Each structure stands twice: as structure tokens, then as C-alpha cells.
Amino acid sequence: MREPIRLSALSHYPSIWVFTHDSIGVGEDGPTHQPVEHLATLRAIPGMTVIRPADANETAVAWKVAVERRHGPTLLALTRQNVPTLDRSLFAPADGLERGAYVLADLGDGDPELILMASGSEVSLIIEAGLRLAAEAVALRLVSFPSWELFAAQDQVYRESVLPTMTKARLAVEAGVSMGWERWVGEKGAILGIDRFGASAPSEVVFSEFGLTIGNIVKRALLLVR
DSSP, X not given: OHHHHHHHHHTTOOOEEEXXXXXXXXXXXXXXXXXXXHHHHHHTSTTOEEEOOSSHXXXXXXXXXXXXXXXXXXXXXXXXXXXXXXXXXXXXXXXXXXXXXXXXXXESSSSOSEEEXXXXXXXXXXXXXXXXXXXXXXXXXXXXXXXXXXXHTSOHHHHHHHSOTTOOOEEEEOXXXXXXXXXXXXXXXXXXXXOSOOOSSOHXXXXXXXXXXXXXXXXXXXXXXX
């Protein structure tokens, strides 16, 4: 599909491409069915807007964004896994997706010393990890980051309001290759990704073996702030 996707971007067609099975969660099907590098290669296409929503509400907003974009194609990267629908009485409204990345919540007291950011199904992981870190007296910010392209199109004031320059400790979590996240985590941040092909095992085993667990996110985050 890369050729027609690329052609739609080159031609500025308002195509909508919908993909599923977005990560190593399809463990039993083996590495051939685990698109660890696909998000990075799709994000590399000029004129393409890639959106990887975190839950049902973000998906609804993502579809709205895709329908309204008339000057180029939009690609929705969805998951087949069961992910929780975020409680929007506790977290910011899903329409923050329209701006590419947005603050879900600030946890703990004072200005955030740490930012946890993720896209798609990994957002629920950073939320649980964030709650644990807050219980350990870490002040932090949770950021849902469904679209690099939409966020990059925002003005500097908005981008600074989400990712303040003063907060150097940043951890990005995504079930795919880490390439590209450097732009958002900065020189003193870290990326928890998968820079190799997956493995054939049940999804929970694969996620555990590759460190995409709440416990490992907490561990990696503490290394950045302590």
C-alpha cells in the first residue's frame, strides 16, 4: 500500500487511510504481523498526517479531523487490542487530539519535573505509571501524543504549553521503533520503544519481554529524575 499512500500525499488528495493491528500486540502471529517500523515510515511521507488515537473518544475526534482535512491525506493507526476508554472527568477532553498532542493531566504538587508521553494503546500504560510515580512524590505531566504532524503545525506558544522547555526529563513510550521521538524528548529525555522485530508469543508476554510494562516505565522515569 505504500505506493498509493505516497501518491495520495504527493497529489494532495484528501484520502483517509485506516489501518489496524498497530503493534506487537498481535503476538501469536509472529514478527511478520508486528509493524514495528511502519509508523516511522508513514510519518516520513511528506504531506501525510498520521494519527494514532488512544481510546474510543480520541478515535472519534481523529475521524472528524480526517474528514475535515481537504488538502492532503490522513492515516489512522488503530489497535485491535482492548484498551480502556479514558475517564474524561479525570483527564482532559479528547478534542485535544485536534492539536496533535495535549496535556491529559498534571499529577503531584508543583511544576512537573517529568513528562510522560505516548500514543495509541501505550497512553493507558503511562497513565498507570504516572499514578505510581505521583504516589512516590514525583510531580509529572501526562501527554497524549497522537499526531506529530498536527502538533508540529501548532504555534510555539501552544507547543511550549504542552512540552515546557524547562522540563528536561521526558520519556516517550511507543510500541514501535524509537526513530523520530528524539525531536520531542530532547537531549536529556529517553525513549521506550522497540528497535527490533517482535517475537511470537501471547501479547502480554511480548509486551513484558520488551519492557512495555507499567513497572518498567516507572523504572525508566525514575532514572531521569533521581
